[in-house]
Amino acid sequence: MIEKIIGIVGGAGPFAGLDLCQKILEETIAEKDQDYLTVLNWSQPNRILDRTEFLLGHMDENPGVAIAEQVRRLGEAGAAVVAIPCNTAHSPPIYDVIEAELKRQQVQVKFLHLVEETAVFLQKHYPHIKHVGILSTTGTYRAQIYPNCLQPMGFEALVPNIELQETHIHPAIYDLTYGIKATGTATPRARTDLLTGAEALRQQGAEAVILGCTEIPLAIPETTIDDMVVIDPTRILARALIRESNPNRLQPVVS
Known part of the structure; x- marks a missing residue:
């Protein structure tokens, strides 16, 4: 099957983005370098304002606009399935703006929740x-x-x-x-x-x-x-990204 390229909005925060990359590797069935999936980690933290500060009313600019822009750029780079490893970004005041911006710009990627x-x-x-x-x-x-x-x-x-x-x-x-x-x-x-x-x-x-x-x-x-x-x-999101990219590469759940 044709594997879908994975995209990560990795700057919210940067260490969480790296942790997601690591867990994608850990949850992938692979015997050699070439077996791992293609992952694009777009980490531009200076462009995404703090999500909690926005929700608490300490700033007016909605971070969802910048997040959607980075999803769009990942799509242009070839990513077909994208996620952001930031729980707070999934609050409706932010996530709804992300979805609206992606729809307005006609971004054709699958954005996981x-x-x-x-x-x-x-x-x-x-x-x-x-x-x-x-x-x-x-x-x-x-x-x-x-x-x-x-x-x-x-x-x-x-x-x-x-x-x-x-x-x-x-x-x-x-x-x-x-x-x-x-x-x-x-x-x-x-x-x-x-x-x-x-x-x-x-x-x-x-x-x-x-x-x-x-x-x-x-x-x-x-x-x-x-x-x-x-x-x-984060590990659950890693597994979901692998599932969408190539489910045959997904490790069994260890519980």
Whole structure:
């Protein structure tokens, strides 16, 4: 079969884009270099304004316009299936603008929805799980992106209380001294703060926790925390991109 070229809007943020590239490699069946799929990672972070800052009303320019422009450029470069590894970009105020811009410019690529792919994966592979915790940026938290997607599918979505969200979860991603975005790595404090959030969700009854910001898997690479399943949307998105490019190259699910 003719493989479709994969495109990644990789600057939101840059380390999340690289993590998605890595996971595409890990989830591909290959015996030699030539077996791997063609991937275009378009990383131009200076062109995409912060998604959380927009959702919190701290800026007027919608990042969706710039994201759509990069999807268009990926299409022009040959990509047929494209995704952005940023959960917050899938909030309706941003994602709806992306879709509208792609339609207006008649961009002929398939643009995958990270949050919907995650929900479908959870339903298919963990049908026994009903209580799902979510760790995310405050933008994703306030926009209720995951609860709005999960609840119609029969899941109960659990989130940290607002104090824990603003003192531990969001700073682990954004703090200028130890946050993952600022340091480019999972500092010990960032990991500790995120694990504190995961434990709080477990105590609320979460059977699984979604790492609902694509920087969080850099700090929590585990597949389980005690008896709680860890759901990595970046890996799920990698699998979805392979499925659309060449399903024969997709590794079986390991759960």
